[in-house]
Amino acid sequence: MGPVTGPVVPFGKPRGERADAVRNREHLLRTARQMLAEQGAEKVTMDGLAERAGLGKGTVFRRFGNRAGIFRALLDADEQRFQQHVLSGPPPLGPGAEPVERLIAYGRARIAFLIDHHAVARAAIDRSKPIPAGDPSMTQLHIRMLLLRAGPIPNHDGLAMQLTAALEGPLLLFLSHPAPGTTVAAQTAASLDNAWRTLIERLLR
Structure with a gap:
């Protein structure tokens, strides 16, 4: 069982993100980890993450897709x-x-x-x-x-x-x-x- 995304090993120079986008991403990941530890994976949802993080649902969907x-x-x-x-x-x-x-x-x-x-x-x-x-x-x-x-x-x-x-x-x-x-x-x-x-x-x- 390995990570199920594309390769993590970087090739070439990554395109930079805006500072606010980086902050939102890190905030969402921290919040998702807190929810995961407290509630388990099955309880983590897009709507729940947006509410817990205090961000709009659109921001969460744009960041993660689903x-x-x-x-x-x-x-x-x-x-x-x-x-x-x-x-x-x-x-x-x-x-x-x-x-x-x-x-x-x-x-x-x-x-x-x-x-x-x-x-x-x-x-x-x-x-x-x-x-x-x-x-x-x-x-x-x-x-x-x-x-x-x-x-x-x-x-x-x-x-x-x-x-x-x-x-x-x-x-x-x-x-x-x-x-x-x-x-x-x-x-x-x-x-x-x-x-x-x-x-x-x-x-x-």
Whole structure:
């Protein structure tokens, strides 16, 4: 289960926004996060967000398009922070550790991210459009780079694609998922962590 929007990794120089538009966007995202924490994803609506934020409904619709757009924007913002940890954070997730350790750390961090964002990712699906295949761009590029550094392994591209699917499969969006913070959720995360470590160690060691 990955973010369900287009690639977050930027290409080219982004077009600037007006200062008031940026302020409104940040205010709306903060408000949406507060509503999400207090009420759950199912209670967050376009009208409710506009009322809670003290902004006109037109502003919310222009910013997000529809309800799913609210959650896509939340995912995008959190995805960018996650990518920064991967690209410039401390090892083993960030640079400085051996490739195998970074692969294990990346999978574990990604699993935690996806579990934490499960409800948001489901809500980010636009029911009027085909079910997306996720956005594997960052994961696939990162895994491929680490595989290349790990040593002589045949078919890096195919292997990176398969490992990415193990982390980013959109089918997980439709499986039952334990509530965050419960014992079952912790056991699920631990099981997936151990499975990822086993997979990488069997493959590369």
